[in-house]
Amino acid sequence: MLDQGGVRWSAAPGEDGDHVTYCRICEALCGMVATVENGRVVRIRPDKDNPASKGHICVKGPAIADVTNDDDRVIHPLKRVGPPGSFKRVSWDEALDDIAARLQSLLANHGTEAFALIYGNPPAFGMTSVMAPSIFQQALGARKSFSPQTEDTASVLLAHQLLFGTTSYAFPDLPECDHLLIFGSNPLVSHGSLMIAPRIKSDLDAIAARGRVIVIDPRRTETARRFEHVPILPASDVWMLAAMINVIDEAGLIDETFVSEWTTGWRDLRAALSPITPERASAHCGVKASHIRQLAIEFATAERAAAMCRTGLCRGTFPTLSNVLLNTLNIVAGKFNKRGCSGFGHGATSSADMLDAAGMAGYTPNASRTSALPAVVGSLPSTTLFDEITVPGEGRVRALLVSGANPVMSMPGGARLPQAFAALDLMFCLDLYVTETTRCADYILPATTFLERDDAPILFGGHMVRPYMQYAPAAVAPRGEARTELDILKDIAARMGKADAFGAMGPLEAADMILRTGPEGESAGEGSAMLSLEKLKQHPHGVVIKRGRWAFRMQDKLKHADKKIHLFEPLVAQEIERLRNTQVDESNRLRLFSMRKLRSINSWMHNVEKLVRSDQPLLLMHPDDAAVRRIADGDLVRVSSDWGAVDVFVHVTADVIKGSVTYPHGWGHAGGWRRANEAGGANVNAIAPSTPATAEQISGMSWLDGFSVEVERLRL
Template sequence: MATDATADRSDTGEQSHFRICPLCEACCGLEIRTRETPRGRAIVSIRGEARDPFSGGYLCPKGVALKDLHEDPDRLRQPMRRRADRSGFDPISWEDAFAEVAARLPALRERHGNDAVALTIGNPASHKIGLFSYFPHLARALGTRNLFSASTLDQMPKQLACGLMYGHWLSVPVPDLPRTDLLIVLGANPMVSNGSMWTNPDYRGKAKALRARGGRIVVIDPRRSETAQAADEHLAIRPGGDVFLLLGLLHTLFDEDLVKLGKLADHVDGLDALRAAAADFPPERCAAHCGIPADAQRRLAREFATTERAVLYGRIGTCTQRFGSINSWLIDALNILTGHFDVEGGLMFPKAAAFAANTLGRPGQGKGVSTGRRHSRVSRAPEVMGELPISCLAEEIETPGEGQVQALITIACNPVLSSPNGERLARALDSLDFMLSLDPYINETSRHADLILPPPSPLEDWHYDMVFAQLSWRNHARWSGAVMPTGSSIAGKRDEHGDPVDPRDPDQRGGDERTVSPAPHPEWRTLLRLAAILNGLPHDADLQPVDDAALMAELKRQAGDRAEALFAMLDGDEGPARWLDLGLRAGPYGDGFGARPDGLSLKKVQAAPHGIDLGELQPRVPELLRTASGRIELAPPPLLEDLAHAEAALRLPPGDELLLIGRRETRSNNSWMHNLPVLAKGRERCTLLVHPDDAARAGVADGEPARLSNARGSLIAQISISADMRPGVVSLPHGWGHDLAGSRLGVAAQHPGVNMNRLLDEEARDPVSGTSILSGIPVRLSAATPAPGAAPH
C-alpha cells in the first residue's frame, strides 16, 4: 500500500498525511505533518483535519498521542521469547518465533484437543482492519469453543439485544443527534467518549448546537459527569437501578396512552407481550430501587413521548450490571414505542459502505441470531455471539478434566487488568503449557506469555474502519495510508552500552543506532501465518496461495460462476486490501464491478484523501431487518423471561451499602494509554471520587489515601472529594494497577493507580449476555491504616 502523503511544502520540506485516528471510537480525521531528517522521517505535528467530512477538524488529546505511541521505547518491535528461567524476555527473529509456535502449539492441540487452546481478543482489534478481518481465519483454524473477548466486559448486552430485535449483532441504531430536540443520556458520558457504540466525534459541538436551537439534554447517571455538567437536567440514579427506571418509563407509556408506533406499526411483533410485562412496574413501585421519584419518572416519560424529535441513548453504565441485557432492550423499545425510531432526530441505523451484514443478502428478512449453542465447561455459561464470558477464563485453565485449557493466545488485550479478579487469572496464566500474545507491550497480561509477537505502529500501516462505519453518526467511506515507513522511528534502537534509546530524551540520541528489529510484520500476515501452522502447513510456507484460496471461496459464495472474473478485477496486492475492494464494490454504494460506474471501489476511496461523505442517516426499516419473521421483535423471549428476576429483585429492600462504579476519562481509553507521556501528564487520574457526606462519615480527607474493601478484597486509593457524586456512591476508573512485577510500561509505572477489579466477583454476571457486573458493587470505605511495609493496594 502506498503512503498517504500529499503535497510537499517547499518552504519547510514538510509533508501532510491524512489519517483516521485509531485510538477510540470517534475515528477523527487527522492531518499529520512530517519532515525528512538525516535520521529518517520525523513527526512534526498532529492536528484535526478540517476537511474531513465526518469529524470536521475535531481532535481530542489521544490523537496527538500517536506520536508518543510510535516512538515509545517500551513498544516492542520484534518477537520476544521468555527465558527458560522465566526471568524476562529476549528478542528473537520472526522466523524463529513462528518455528517455535509450529513446534509447540499443534502438538499440544493434538494431545489435548481443540478446546485445550483458548483465544481472547481485545477492543483495539476493532480499530485495525488487519486484525479484525483476519482474526476469523485463526479462530476457524483453532476450532476451539473457548473463544473470549472484551465484549463481555463492555457492550455484549447491547449487541445481544440488537441481535434479538433486528436480526444481527451489528445492527445497532445510534442517535441522530444533529436533528433531535431532546437527548436523554442514560449511563453514558459522550462528552468524554464522543460516543460508545456510537461513532460521534465532537459530541460537545453537536450538543451545544442542540441547545442553541432550543433543544434539551437530560443526563441520568450516579455522577454529575462531564456530560451532565453541560446538560439541562441531571437525575442521579442509584447504581444498578436502571432497569427499574426503564420499566417505570415503559409502564407510564402504556398507562397514560402515550404509545405511538407510527410507521413502525406494520413492522413490529410482541407489542401485547411488552404491554403485559410493563403492567407490574409502575414508577411508584420502582422509585426506591432506582433512586428517582415516581413523579420525575412520569414527567420524563411524558416529555420524551410528546417531543416531536427525541432520542434515548444508553451505554456502558447500562450494560455492565446484572440487568444489562434488559436495559439495552428496553432503551430501544422505549424509542420504538414513542415514535422515535428509524426517523430523523431519533434512533437511526447507519448504512456502512462495506462489510455490514444488514446491507447484504435478502433485504428485510434473515436467519436472526441464536445463543447458547454451547456452554462453558465449568460454569455452564452460555455462548453469545460465538463467545464465552471472559470472566470464565481462569476457571477453564485451573479446573482439571477433559477440555481443560492448556494454552492461550491473547490478541490486543489485557484481561489481568480489565477483568474481575485479575490476580486469580494471573496465577492461572502461569500454569499454562504455552501462551502466545500478539501485543505491542510487555504488559500485565503478556508478561506471562512464552512468546510475544508485536504489531507495527499504527502509523506504519494503512487503515479503513470496518466496524465503526457501522455505528457512525453519518455515513461515510474513509481510507488512510501509512504515515511512516516501517521501522522508521529511532525508538527501539540501542546505545553504545546496549541499553534502549529513549527518543524522548535528547541526551540519548547520539549513541550507536543499530536497529534491534527488522521491519514489523503486518498483523493480518501474523494471523494468517498462525492459521496456516495450525492447518498443518510449514511455518515458512508461502501465504499467498492461502490468502488467494480464502478470497476465492468468498467470491464463489457471493458470485458463483463469476468468481474467477471478479477475482481478476480486484485491486490491492494482498491481505485486507483485496477484501476491502470486494466489500466496497459489492456494498450498497459500490460500483458492482462496473455495473454502476459512479459507485465506490478501493481506488475511488483511496483517491479521496479527506474521505467521501455518504450523507445523513436515512430510514432503513424494514430493509435492514434480518430476523426470521422479517419484523422487529419487541419481546424477545430470553429478555422477557429475565424480567422475572427483575421482579424478584424489586421485592427486596434496596439496601444502604456504599456502591462502587467505574468511570471513563478522555486520556485513558485503554490501559496502555497510561504509558504515553502526553496522556499521562497532569493531575492524578486514578482517584476515588467520594461525596463529602460519605467522606465525613468514613473519616477520610481529600487528597489522602483511604481503604476501600469488601468480601472480595481491599485496596488503598487516593481520595478526591466531589459533590458531583450521588451520596452513597464512589467511583474509580478502570484499567489501572501498573505496579505488577514483570511488566514493562515505564511511564505507566510512575503513576500506577489501583485496580478496582480486586473488588469484583468473577462469578457475578448478567446471565443472559455473560457480561461481568462491574458497576454497583457494595464496598466499605475507611481510613487507610496499612501495616508497616505493606504494599499500597
C-alpha cells in the same frame, strides 16, 4: 499527491511531509494529519478537511506518535527464558517455527478445544488487525474466544439480537434530534462509543440549542455538567426505563400504528411491566416518581426525540434487560426509524453482515465448558477464562493467543490470571508492550501501531451518524521488526499448512471488493457513492455518503424470520420476572461504579507522559458519605468488597450521588512500561465480582457497576 486546494500530501510510508490518516483509538475515527521527518512521526494535528470530524480531535489521538516512538515498546520478537517478565530477543523464524510446531502438536494431541483466543482494544478499530485473529482461529478449526465484550458490549449485542434478530446497532439521529435522553454515557469523554460521531460535542450543543439534552447518570459527568443532569443510583436505570414505558402507556401516548405494524409481544410486555410503577421504580433508582412521570411525558410528546445509552447500562445486574427496555422506549413512543429519532444506519458497508461472515455473530447458550454461561457474538464470558484454563477435563484450554488484550488489568479478578497462565502449555501474544498479561507469555510478537499499517474503517460503515469512508495508507514503516497481526498469524498458519483460510487476496484487495460490492459500491447503482479503493485514494480525507444514514428499508435490517421487532422474547420475560422479584437494597454499603477519563483509554496508553502527568486516579465520594466515615479530601482509603480490597486516594465531591463511589479502571500497573508503572493508582477490577455465578446469566456480562463496597480511612 495534491488535494483539491493544491496542497501536497506525502503518500509513501516514511516519506518526509504530511500524511493524511485517521485515529483508531476509539470509534470516533477522527481525521488526523501525521507529520513525518526522517522516517519518524514527529507531530500529529487534526485534519480540518476530514468530512466527518472537520478538525476535531481529542488529546489521545496525537499521543499515538508517542506510543509509536516509545522506548519501552516491543519492536523485536521476545522469548521468555525464566520467570514472567524475563525475555530475550530472538529471530522471527525461531519464534514462529517453535510456536507453529508446539501448536500443531497440542492440537493433534488434545483437539481444537485446547486452543483459545483473546483479542483486545488496541487492534479493535483496524480493518485487518481485528479480523486476523478470527481468521487464524478458523484456520485451526477452533471456536473459543474471549474479549472485552463482557465488560463492554455483550449485553447491547444480545439486546439487539433479541429485539431485531441482528447485531446491527440502533443509534440516535444527532443532527436532527431535538430532545435527547442519555442513560449511563459520558459522550464528551467517550466520543459516542459504538456509533461513529466525532463531532458529538457540537451535535449535543446543537440539540440543546434546539431543545434539550438530559443526562441520567450517578455522577455529574463532563456531559451532565454541560447539560441537564438527573442523578440516579448506579445500575438502577432498568427500573426507571420500565416505569417510563408504563407512564407513556397509561397516558395513551403509545405509537399504536408503528407497534401494530412492526412489532410482536407488546401486550405481553405491557402486562409484565405493569407492576413497575414510578413509585416502585423510585425506591430502587433514587429518582422521584413525579420526575420519572415528567421525563416520560416530555419524551413521548417531543416530535424528534431519542434515548441512548452506553456502558452505564451494560454492566450492572440487569444489563441486557436495560438495553432492551431503552430500545423499547424508543420503539413504543414513536421514536424509532424516523429522522431526528433512533434507528439503524446506512453506510459504505454493513457491519452486521461482515461480522456474520467472519463467524463473529449469533448467540450460543451454554457455550462455556465450565459453567452454563453463553457466548455472545462468538465471545465467551471473561469470568470463565480462569476455569477454562485450570479446570481439568476434556476441552481444557492449553494454548492461548492474546492479541492486543491485557486481561490481567481489564477482566474482573484479573489479578489471579497469571496463576492460570502458568498452567498453559503455550501462550503467545501480539502486542506493543510487555504488559501485566504479556509478561507471562512464552513469546511476545511485536505488532504495528495504526500509523504503521494501511487501513479503512470498513467494519464501522453502518454505525456512522454522518456516513463516509476513507482509506489511510501507513504514515511510516513499522519500527524495528514489527509486523501486522495479519502477516504474523498468516505466517504461523502457513508453517502449519493452514494458510488457505486467509485466502488468496491481500487485505487491500479484500477491502476493494467489500467496497465495490457494498451498499455504496459500484454495483449499488445510481445514487450511490460508487466506492472503490481507487476512489478513496483519490480523496485522501474521505468520501461522504451523500444519501445519508437513512438510505435503507427497515425490513432489510430486521433479521427475525417474520421481519418484526420482538418485544417479548422468552429471555426478556425471564429477566422481567427476575426484576419484579428484586427487593430494594436497604443496606448502608456504598455502591461502586466505574468512570471514564478523557486522557485514558482502558489501560494501554498510560505510558505516555503527556497523558498521565496530570491524570491522577481518585475515588470520588459524596460529602455526606465521607463525613459519616470521617474521611477528608485527599485521604488514603481502603475500598473493600466481597472479592478483595484496594487502597486509593479519595476526592470528596458532590458530583457523585450519595450512597455511591466511583473510580476509573485500568490503573495500578506492574508491567514492562516504566511510566505506566509510576502512574500509581489501583486496579479496581481486582475487587469486582469475578466468578461465573456473579455474571449476568443470559449474556455472561461482568458485574462491574453497582456492586457493594465498604470504604474506610487508612491512618498513615
